[in-house]
Amino acid sequence: MAGGESGVVVAGARLVWRRQRVLWWIYGVNLLLGLFATVPVASRLGRVLNRSLAAERLVEGFDLTAYIELVAHPSAPLVGGEAGSLFFSLVFFVFMLFVTGGLLEVYRRDETLSPGEFFQACGSYFWRFVRLLIFLLIVLAAVGIGAGLVGVGLDRLAEDSPREKLGFWLDVGGGLVLLVVLMTVRLWFDMAQVRAVAEEERKMRRTFLRAFKLAFGNFPSLFWLYLRISLVFWVGLAAILWVWVQVPPQAIGLSFLLGQAAVVLWVGTRLGQRASETLWYQRRQPVPTAVAPPEPSPAEPSVEPVA
Amino acid sequence: MNWGRRGVKRAAGWLLVATGTAAFLLFAWAQPEPSSAPPASPILSDTPLSERIVAYEIDVRLDAEAKTLEATEVLTYRNRTGRPLQVFPFHLYLNAFQPDSTFMTETRRDNPSFELEEERHGSIEVTSLEVVGMGELTEQMEFVQPDDGNPNDRTVFQVRLPRAVPPGREVEFRMSFRAQLPEVFARTGYKRDFFMVAQWFPKVGVWWRGEWNCHQFHRNTEFFADFGTYDVRVTLPQGFVVGSTGVEIGRANNPDGTQTLSFHAEDVHDFAWTASPHFEVVDDSFAGSAGLVKIRLLIQPGHLEQAPRYLGALQGTMQHFDRWFGPYPYSQITVVDPPHGGGGAGGMEYPMLITVGTTWWLPEGLRFPELVTEHEFGHQYWYGLVATNEFEDAWLDEGINMYVEAKVMHSLYGRETSVLDLWGLTAGSIWFDRFWYSNLPDTDPMTRSAYQFMSSDAYGTVTYAKTGVVLMTLEGVIGEETLLRALRTYFERYRFRHPTEEDFLRTVEEVAGEDLDWFFDQAIRGTAVLDYRVQSIRSYRVDAGAEGERGGGAADFRAVGETEEEGEAEEPEEGEEALYRSTVVVHRKGDFVFPVEVQIEFGNGETLREHWDGRDRWVRFTYEREARVVAAEIDPDHRVWLDVDQFNNSRTREADRRATRKLANYWLFCTQFFAQLLAWLA
Structure with missing residues (x-):
């Protein structure tokens, strides 16, 4: 079996890099859907801003009151925009649910699949992953209810306490606990998906339970694997934000590039988690190699009887 | 005594220490320490006020x-x-x-x-x-x-x-x-x-x-x-x-x-x-023109490092009020910082005592403590000294205070940054007031009794924001110096009394030396909304005729190419001089009649200002020049704060899409980010 968890993280990153077509396709769809949501909003904004000198207050710096006035403008340039963004975000979500089978197959085989193979894999796992999603939503609902109840109690504690910072620290602590819980749930279900693809499993309840055993039986190493990759994202995002705040407000192009870098980083690190978990699974649960069909034996020379 | 080299060094050291100590003591004695002892008398006067x-x-x-x-x-x-x-x-x-x-x-x-x-x-x-x-x-x-x-x-x-x-x-x-x-x-x-x-x-x-x-x-x-x-x-x-x-x-x-x-x-x-x-007591003082005023800040222990923010804002405010209107006549002012959970007590005024508020994490660029300190001290004058009827004439204290608040905050912290200056985001006090007002501009007149407004929102909008904006607009009409002089006169005449709205309005007219009922009737007693817009700007080339004559006299102008403002105009041939007929139409959308200035900018850099009384619903300005009109702006000096829509106050011939692109970029990023967040479920 190959070396420790660091090796899995790095190997996962290399796998994502080798199969980067997946990353760029996902990013491209994300960008395209984002543009679909943005173009109508931009059109309505343009009708108010493009020929108005007052728009300067949004270009040179960012005057918050000008923005708020724009939002409340009688022509309502942003009304309906949220619905559009939500819709296209949902489309992206469905897209990701669809392609997850294909991308896990790419990582499992570590080879470029033809479009036919890719989409065949996507299709064959899509409904299984829909069933898995239902399980995920049930688990998340339970987490949400628990978090809500605890939150109400903590809020009351903070409200009644004379210590002003208590509320803040409770929020931070509670937030961290919730983050750990959510990461744990995600890596559990990622494992279920990896296993479903690796074992060509059709029974999602079985894979859900076995993934649970696998994930929680190896929780420290798996969680640490996920956490390290997540840290790459958070640190990278913080760096991008820091640069963005330094950038002059009129540098729209640079601002766009920084935003896209953040999105690529997120897609990349998420795929890194998938790839690393696939490799981790392969190293723990080696997949039986396909047995090549026996080669036909060479034809026996025919012996003709002597006359 | 045998000094020797060592002895000399030691003596020099002691001399240095002694000199330093003496200097320190002298300095400390020269600086008046804020006294923790209460003043002897509550007022800075020997006679009743x-x-x-x-x-x-x-x-x-x-x-x-x-x-x-x-x-x-x-x-x-x-x-x-x-x-x-x-x-x-x-x-x-x-x-x-x-x-x-x-x-x-x-x-x-x-x-x-x-x-x-x-x-x-x-x-x-x-x-x-x-x-x-x-x-x-x-x-x-x-x-x-x-x-x-x-x-x-x-x-x-x-x-x-x-x-x-x-x-x-x-x-x-x-x-x-x-x-x-x-x-x-x-x-x-x-x-x-x-x-x-x-x-x-x-x-x-x-x-x-x-x-x-x-x-x-x-x-x-x-x-x-x-x-x-x-x-x-x-x-x-x-x-x-x-x-x-x-x-x-x-x-x-x-x-x-x-x-x-x-x-x-x-x-x-x-x-x-x-x-x-739990109060921590921080003492300070203000040297006003009537005498020394003791400042007593009662602050939460967790907010102690924000004490300078409160005190700095208070000192600056007191200086402005002393200079603009007159002295604070009491010997003390107490500032109260409520505890966590007690914010309902904050942001309030009482004679010689104000309540403020902050939180432990509030960054410097978010000027809430400064704003509330200024506002509540302002009430010491408008309410505390000029004791108007807050049931029936709420705008006389709240609104005048909002106007003065904008002036003081601009002076202390900058016009565009007086409320917010953080991470590239800015906001000025009067801009917030203008936006607040424009959300609900037409429900109730300012003169309505506080308990008769349509709703609490309407009360807040009209009494606070609209009055501030009305007075800022009035400043544009009669001049800043005149309005401040009017307020000073009003203060001096009516402090320790109960003036009415007519007392205030007549004082303003008296000081301004003009009849302002045309403004007061609409802005204060009425609910008319002020909104002017540049309806259109058009330019088209006109031909001079076969002999090349140009200008004046008989109409021999043929329109060679008529262009809409958004279209591509026919450009003159090189060396050919072109004459353009341009029109700018300004429309009064709202019912508030207000004289405005319109600045017209031509393609050759020339500008001119037109004046319109605003009585009719629209006006057309026509020009024949060798340059097109490239922009028109109503109220170029930005003095008509009552105009509810700033975006339609100007129009340019050429589109400038930078603001749209900037906001579209933010929208795109937020959508992508949200999509990625949702995809976490997949």
Whole structure:
């Protein structure tokens, strides 16, 4: 079996890099859907801003009151925009649910699949992953209810306490606990998906339970694997934000590039988690190699009887 | 003595230390230390500053566990009305904190889901009432509801005396009362062991404009009372730090573990006090033109490092008010920083005491503590000294204060950054006020009584934001210097009095030297909305004719190419001179008629300003020049703050898409980010 968890993280990153077509396709769809949501909003904004000198207050710096006035403008340039963004975000979500089978197959085989193979894999796992999603939503609902109840109690504690910072620290602590819980749930279900693809499993309840055993039986190493990759994202995002705040407000192009870098980083690190978990699974649960069909034996020379 | 080299060095060292110490002592002696001792007198004057119609003497005991007050009150009322008075109304504001009071009924009207929790109930009960020389009159007290007839509202009672008090004579009321303080959510009450005790005693109404003015306590109203003196003795547990209107004149520790503090105030129309065992006291002073004013900041321990923000804002504000309007006449100002959870007590004004507020994490660029300090100190002038009727003329204190707030904040922190300057985001005070106003510009006139507005939102918008914006626009009409002079005149003429809206408006007209009713009728007494827009700008080339004649005379102009503003104009051939006919149409969308300036910019860099009286619905400006009109802007100096839509005040020939691209970029990023967040479920 190959070396420790660091090796899995790095190997996962290399796998994502080798199969980067997946990353760029996902990013491209994300960008395209984002543009679909943005173009109508931009059109309505343009009708108010493009020929108005007052728009300067949004270009040179960012005057918050000008923005708020724009939002409340009688022509309502942003009304309906949220619905559009939500819709296209949902489309992206469905897209990701669809392609997850294909991308896990790419990582499992570590080879470029033809479009036919890719989409065949996507299709064959899509409904299984829909069933898995239902399980995920049930688990998340339970987490949400628990978090809500605890939150109400903590809020009351903070409200009644004379210590002003208590509320803040409770929020931070509670937030961290919730983050750990959510990461744990995600890596559990990622494992279920990896296993479903690796074992060509059709029974999602079985894979859900076995993934649970696998994930929680190896929780420290798996969680640490996920956490390290997540840290790459958070640190990278913080760096991008820091640069963005330094950038002059009129540098729209640079601002766009920084935003896209953040999105690529997120897609990349998420795929890194998938790839690393696939490799981790392969190293723990080696997949039986396909047995090549026996080669036909060479034809026996025919012996003709002597006359 | 044998000095030697070592000895010389040692002596030099001692000399250095001695010199340094002496210099330090000299410096320290030269700098006046803010004194922690209370001032000797509450006012910076040897003579009374007001009519002193009332004199209150109150002894109150605070039960810090039960959150109750037990008190006796002696009110001496001087009848200066010029007529005999037999009926006297009193406010009992704390009874507003009962479920079916008018205050709570109106709160539920605007917010049907509102419920008054048990711990937020408050009340006040007068247990005995005697008038000296006329006997016990407890049974003669009756609750009245002069505004809405709500029988469950007990915020006003009146008592009819056996005989009238002749004009020029005094009457002495002796009362006992007990009060239950509510957990604070609307100005007065407690939070844990913090107490903000305001509107806590029976307070006589005001004889104003020929009759008693004593309104019920409504959701949107504040207060109105006569000037006088207060002597208040507060008994409460030892260990509490107390701040109040007036100055402390004595204190004593009692054998039962309580302490009694005595306070005295003159020429004020209310008395509020606060107590908490956790206050940190920071002393400062302000050298005003009337004398030294002691500043006493009572601040939460966790906010101590923000003390300079409060004090810096207060010093700057006091300087501006002293210079612009006149001196602060009292010897002390107390600033109260409520604790966590007690924010309902914050952002409020009382004579010689203001409540502010902040949080431990508030960054410097978010100027909430500065803003609230400025605003509440401003009320010391507009309400505290110029004591307008906050029930009926709320705009006279809130609105004037908002205008002055914008001026002071601009001066101290920059016009575009006076409220917010953080991470590239900026916001100025007057811009916020303008936006606030533009959201609800046409529901109620400013002159409406506070309790008669359409809703709490409308009250806030009109009374605060609209008035500030109206005065800022008026500044553009008559000039900043004139308006400030008018305010100074108004202050000097009406301080320690109860002026009306007409007193203010006539003062402005008098100082400005012009009739401003055309403005006041629309802006203050009416609800007209001001909105001008550049409807269109068009330019097209005109041909000079076959002989090349050009200009004037017979119309031999043929339009060679007519271009819409968005279209591509026919460009002249090289060397060919072109003449353009341009039109700019300005449309008055709103009903408010206001003269405006329109700046026209031509393609050759030339600009000119047109003046339009705004009476008609639209106006067309026409030009024939060798350059096209490339831009038109209404109100280029940005003085017409009342215009509800700034985006339609200008129009350019060429589109500049930078702002659109910038916002579209943000929108795109947010959508992508949200999509990726949702994809986490996949």
